[in-house]
Amino acid sequence: MKRLSLSPDALRVLAAYGAAVLLFVIGAFVHPGFASFGSITSILLVATFVGLVAAGQCFVVLVGGIDLSVPWVLNAAAILLATSSLGQDSRAAYAVVLTLGMGLVAGFANGVGVVWLGVPAVVMTLAMNGIIEGLALGLTGGMTCGACASYAPPVIAASVHDVWLGVPAALWLWLVVILIVSFVLGLTRFGRITYAIGNNPRAAYLAGINVSLTTVCLYGLSGLFSALAGILLVGFGGQASLGMGTPYLFQSIAAVVIGGVSILGGRGNYLGAAAGAVSLTALVSVLLALNMPDYGRSIIYGVVILALLLLYGRDQRE
Amino acid sequence: MSEAPVAPAEAAGVVGVRVVSKAFGGVHALRGASFAACAGEVHGLVGENGAGKSTLIKLLGGRLPPDTGSVMLDERAVRLSGTADAARHGIGTVFQELTLLPWMSVAENLLIGREPRSAIGLIRRGALAREAEAVLAGLGIHHIDPRALAAEVSLAERQIIEIARVIIRRPRILLLDEPTSSLAEREVEWLFARIRELRDQGTSIVFTSHRWNEITAIADRITIFRNGQEVGTFTTIDEAKAITLMTGRRVDALYPSLPPVPDGAPAALALAHGSLDGRTEFAFSLAAGEILGIGGLAGQGHRELFLGLFGAPALRRGRISVGGKPVRIANPADAIRAGFGIALVPEDRKTEGLLLSLPVRDNLSLPLLRRISRLGVIRGGAEMRMSREMISGLGIRTPTPMQPVGALSGGNQQKVLVGRWLLAESRILLLYDVTRGVDVATKHEICELMVRLAGEGKAILFYSSDTEELAHLCHRVLVLRGGRIAAELNRPELTAESIVAAAMRDAA
Secondary structure, X not given: OOOOOOOHHHHHHHHHHHHHHHHHHHHHHHOOOOOOHHHHHHHHHHHHHHHHHHHHHXXXXXXXXXXXXXXHHHHHHHHXXXXXXXXXXXXXXXXXXXXHHHHHHHHHHHHHHXXXXXXXXXXXXHHHHHXXXXXXXHHOOOOOXXXXXXXXXXXXXXXXXXXXXXXXXXHHHHHHHHHHHHHHHHXXXXXXXXXXXXXXXXXXXXXXXXXXXHHHHHHHHHHHHHXXXXXXXXXXXXXXXXXXXXXXXXXXXXXXXXXXXXXOOOOOOHHHHHHHHHHHHHHHHHHHHOOOOHHHHHHHHHHHHHHHHHHHHHXXXX | OOOOOOOHHHOOOOEEEEEEEEEEOOEEEEEEEEEEEOOOOEEEEEOOOOOOHHHHHHHHOOOOOOOEEEEEEOOEEEOOOOHHHHHHOOEEEEOOOOOOOOOOEHHHHHOOOOOOEOOOOOEOHHHHHHHHHHHHHHOOOOOOOOOOEHHHOOHHHHHHHHHHHHHOOOOOEEEEEOOOOOOOHHHHHHHHHXXXXXXXXXXXXXXXXXXXXXXXXXXXXXXXXXXXXXXXXEOOOOHHHHHHHHHOOOOOOOOOOOOOOOOOOOEEEEEEEEXXXXXXXXXXXXXXXXXXXXXXXXXXXXXHHHHHHOOOOOOOEEEEEEOOEEEOOOOHHHHHHOOOOEEEEOOOHHHHHXXXXXXXXXHHHHHHOOOOEXXXXXXXXXXXXXXXXXXXXXOOOOOOOOOEHHHOOHHHHHHHHHHHHHHOOOOEEEEEOOOOOOOXXXXXXXXXXXXXXXXXXXXXXXXXXOHHHHHHHOOEEEEEEOOEEEEEEEOOOOOHHHHHHHHHOOOO
């Protein structure tokens, strides 16, 4: 008997989008104007940063890994962009390449530690987070250096804030990222191998797949996306500051989980994680509109993640 | 003794089910099935994969509740809330999946929940190992070290521990779901001796196996299942008739006839100065069109040899050549690309072979993604077309190529693994126990497929835990013992008996 039904994975993605829509509707009741076009685009703009970090997180979670080095890779990227560009457009291209390169190298280092040194992903990426934090604080003298106060080059600020067709440029960029990542995961050899490894690394290896190299690349991509988010955050806020990456660890993992990507690897896609980023940001905005204090929001975050892991974790085990 | 079905009501059953149904999603595993086993009998349960045997065992063992109908115990309907509840009723089950805790010792696994304790309730670790040793010795098991971790002992030994763990709890109803699938001849004899002892003490034993000779050797009565229902219960029945009842169609001969290896067929794969232990060396060569069997007791180096030829990891020593040219094989990717292409169907299809939650299509195309991609993008049309061809070519029973491979029956999963390498155009196939845990009809299809592939010039290295199968399906058999080749058997002296004899010779 064939039944007309969606796969559980597709249902989760739909559920994540449904949650986002629902939250906007609730928001509109709580606070008139919440669902206005301007309000929606500004919420989506905030979600963009979570979404970009979640893209990297999604790649490593798909192979059953995790990247806890997100906060300081992002933060170091923001600082590196500001200090290397000195706020000048002429130096912006060089600064962007340098910064993305830094993210990529940090990610590769994570991958090498996990794959070839056999360090568990949690330990390796947490250690990397600490190392980069130390480097960033040391090299900038705790953000007291002269260049540390530099503003984002105007061209980078514009690439976040400029409005095309009524929508901020960063949102267009995110849309492009969503398309590219979905394409890579869904239609390319690299994507297929990623799912294969996440499903069963031993079977993938015995089918002739270079599991080690692929895994290192995936960690590299995570570093790259954290760095990209760091660059755009400087453009968004104007300056780099200490601790600006901190919220993104929890939020990126939450977005991935809400979007239906299995924390054990092998299942889910970035379309879901992007929806997860939107629902998470919308949830925060609704709570803000309700004048919920910080601590209350933290508790609600935690409860949402636990609830989803319980819900999705169960049907994993059948 | 008669071939007429025996009505279940004739003997009072101690354990059974009455008109039970059980569905998983849309799949009906049992539909209104009834079954009863008596005290002091060994009741064989046979049927194809998917006939409902394992589900029935799970209902009887308290692992699953029936959707409708009831589990019967001493002629009364009971509700079992779990395996612990079943154990309280005297039901002990060895399920098909192994349940040992890999990072605990054999002794801890064996005596879990009944460890020797000190006055203040702490486990006495020294006594634990000694007690386990005594318990194992009492069951006639001397070669397993109770201090070893469960993960360190072989698959067959793990299975023996599973069985021992249930037997020492003295169940009055013992359910064994495919207990012999990973056991070699001698270990099966050990199990049967234990089963007979228990039966003579009045235990009711329900036993499933895909090996017909085992069923006839041990079962007092046989119940045949097909499509989630019992077809009949018999005291004796011949194999051909049983297969007809199991499959609903006739199977002409059990093993297909083997065409001879063409004279002067070139060597496809050769190993020189090979060594598994780093001390003793051996060599062999496998011709195109030949099926070369590797026999012997479990744990004699078969697995290492197969993985070694595939580079996962490479052999300790040895020079491999493909088509007469030396090749270097450091990992599976090297093996797949080497010369004619080497392929491996590994021992455990679920943990080593398949991506269970991914579609059949993805599982088929995995080793050839590079070939069907352009600039890293998979050509979806080509991939789908190749998958469909292989599905129809091998008769893989799946509703669509997008069905998750984990939802297929064992035999069809195995065909997917073979099909993958046919698509990759590998001409040397290393098939490790491909027919293990596969139902009779599909086993027959796989045997026919192997013979057909050999006829097309593929070179096949074949290990089977079923000696009968090796004897019928191979041109030659090499018997491994202690990591070296103990004997080479050619036709006509190649028989199941000669393989067993060579495997056991001076092995006390």
